[in-house]
Amino acid sequence: MKQIPPVDLARQYHLIREEIEAAALEVLSSGRYIGGAIVSDFEKQFANYVGVSECVACNSGTDALYLTLRALNIGQGDEIITTPFTFFATAEIISRVGAKPVFVDIDTKTFNIDVDLVEAAITSQTKAILPVHLFGQPIDMTRLCAMAHKYNLIVIEDCAQATGAQWADKTVGSIGQVGCFSFFPTKNLGACGDGGAVTTNDPAIAKSIRLLKEHGMSDRYLHDEIGLNSRLDTIQAAILQVKLRHLDSWNQQRAELAAVYDRLLQPLPGIELPQALAGGKHVWNQYTIRIRDREDCNRPYRDIVREKLQHLGIMSMVYYPIPLHLQPVYKELGYQLGQLPEADRAAREVLSLPLFPTLSFEEQQQVVYGLKDHLT
Numbered sequence: 033m034k035q036i037p038p039v040d041l042a043r044q045y046h047l048i049r050e051e052i053e054a055a056a057l058e059v060l061s062s063g064r065y066i067g068g069a070i071v072s073d074f075e076k077q078f079a080n081y082v083g084v085s086e087c088v089a090c091n092s093g094t095d096a097l098y099l100t101l102r103a104l105n106i107g108q109g110d111e112i113i114t115t116p117f118t119f120f121a122t123a124e125i126i127s128r129v130g131a132k133p134v135f136v137d138i139d140t141k142t143f144n145i146d147v148d149l150v151e152a153a154i155t156s157q158t159k160a161i162l163p164v165h166l167f168g169q170p171i172d173m174t175r176l177c178a179m180a181h182k183y184n185l186i187v188i189e190d191c192a193q194a195t196g197a198q199w200a201d202k203t204v205g206s207i208g209q210v211g212c213f214s215f216f217p218t219k220n221l222g223a224c225g226d227g228g229a230v231t232t233n234d235p236a237i238a239k240s241i242r243l244l245k246e247h248g249m250s251d252r253y254l255h256d257e258i259g260l261n262s263r264l265d266t267i268q269a270a271i272l273q274v275k276l277r278h279l280d281s282w283n284q285q286r287a288e289l290a291a292v293y294d295r296l297l298q299p300l301p302g303i304e305l306p307q308a309l310a311g312g313k314h315v316w317n318q319y320t321i322r323i324r325d326r327e328d329c330n331r332p333y334r335d336i337v338r339e340k341l342q343h344l345g346i347m348s349m350v351y352y353p354i355p356l357h358l359q360p361v362y363k364e365l366g367y368q369l370g371q372l373p374e375a376d377r378a379a380r381e382v383l384s385l386p387l388f389p390t391l392s393f394e395e396q397q398q399v400v401y402g403l404k405d406h407l408t
């Protein structure tokens with residue numbers, strides 16, 4: 033039987049091969065490989081897409097987050113409220129600037145930080161809230177920003193998995209003070225390599241990030257701060273300009289594929305399907321179901337289902353098997369198993385099914401047959 037991968041980037045490439053190759057070859061023959069108009073044009077196009085005045089491109093989503101915290105002068109003695117159920121980078125950069133991540137449990141339905149629990153985690157040291165629009169689902173930014181406003185906290189959106197998602201008709205990355213994006217190949221807008229960007233309506237933040245991302249250099253060989261080297265390569269900016277033109281239609285296809293899974297999986301016992309909140313536009317970076325634990329099984333039943341799918345050539349993924357508050361590196365923060373029960377349960381139950389814009393109906397049916405065989 034043909035294998036079904038979790039994502040198939042080569043298929044997408046072949047669909048728009050001529051456009052991508054023309055853009056990349058133009059850069060190669062120009063001899064200008066770093067910076068230039070192609071990068072600044074991409075920044076303008078992306079700012080326009082998100083609906084902000086400023087965009088600074090950089091080398092990765094991780095750097096976008098790191099540069100943001102540096103530009104906001106967040107460091108030693110500061111606390112940042114975030115989710116324990118995300119990719120490690122979200123918390124890693126908080127620690128890297130010397131601040132402390134404070135993990136708040138997640139909402140059962142959305143896997144996103146539970147806005148109702150945020151207030152209790154705010155202390156006199158809290159500087160910012162760092163929500164993640166996980167799997168492409170925007171968090172309720174109306175309520176989160178109202179809370180942040182009440183306590184005078186900054187909101188930094190981790191939009192790595194949600195490029196193009198919207199909350200109340202505003203694109204994520206334009207709602208909090210700063211939005212951080214990743215163009216890692218598997219994200220909704222993915223480069224052919226690493227890339228990232230910061231979006232904001234605050235020119236002072238953008239200016240500070242521009243300085244930091246090139247060695248804190250305010251003038252040629254004049255360094256005001258300790259920064260880093262974090263550029264978006266010109267060739268990646270050229271490719272991203274091409275792909276940005278397709279993003280809305282790809283996101284639309286993802287939503288249609290999700291609706292097909294919803295329909296085909298509806299009657300299955302023992303699983304829960306992902307739910308999109310009313311008020312938001314979900315862009316389905318992942319289609320993540322829950323597979324409930326079984327009493328007759330001493331490990332997550334999800335793991336057994338996953339292995340069985342794998343035997344059928346169906347590659348599903350687990351994002352994320354260990355929540356961040358239980359990671360070995362965060363032992364010193366003192367979190368215990370059971371303290372953030374929803375994050376713990378999600379880590380045991382989640383399974384992301386293959387979903388990418390070129391996935392066929394036959395492949396989706398095959399995934400569903402595989403699941404049906406092992407859940408009844």
Ligand SMILES: *Cc1c(COP(=O)(O)O)cnc(C)c1O
Binds near residue numbers: 091164214
């Ligand atoms: C991918 C991702 C990042 C990091 O982006 P990179 O470009 O890989 O550095 C950060 N946060 C979340 C939620 C992500 O999914």
